[in-house]
Amino acid sequence: MDGDNNNRRYPCTRIKLREVLDDPSTDSVVSWGESGKSFIIWDESEFRRLVLPKFTIHKKMDPFLYRLKRMGFKKINSEHCEYGNDSFVRGQPDPEPEPSTEFSSSSRLEEAILALQNRKLDEAMLAFEQRREYQKRFP
Structure with a gap:
């Protein structure tokens, strides 16, 4: 994968989400919406039990929903747990993520280490x- 830390994290969750949505065995739990631009969680308790472990170590919805929000998903149907994103479409590849203006602490640390190494x-x-110039003076 790309060297940028954000590029490693960002598509990974979208890829996993696509894998779950494209898996017919999970259709009774979660599936694509009719438009193909959303997905619906049909059975939240089964979703927490079967699907959430693929995204987070917790079997809680809040971290997953937070991640969805960070990726630009919005709740589009209050009657169902339906979430959509115009750039997340069934059968279409994900666009390249926008360059991030926020840096993770690990990338800041890497930058600091690199700067120190360059200075040294x-x-x-x-x-x-x-030393070379000094030695040139004495044949």
Whole structure:
């Protein structure tokens, strides 16, 4: 996968969601909506028991719903647990995620480590060049 941390996380959940929705054995629990731009959770207790473990270590809806919201899904039917996203369409590949302006703490740490390594490398190169110039003076 791509090196960007967000790219590794973001499509993973969408891919897993597609796999569940495309699996006919889960249709009584969760399935695509009629439009193909939404999905409906038909049996929330079975969804928590069978499907949620694929997305989160908890068998609670709140973390899953939070993730859906972060991916741009909205509840579109108050009568059913139906969630939709215009870019999440049955039979169509996911678009490339937008570049994220927020950085995870691990990517900030990686950037800090890289900056430190680059600074140390620059200092070492400068010291090397100074030593080389010094040695040129004495044949």
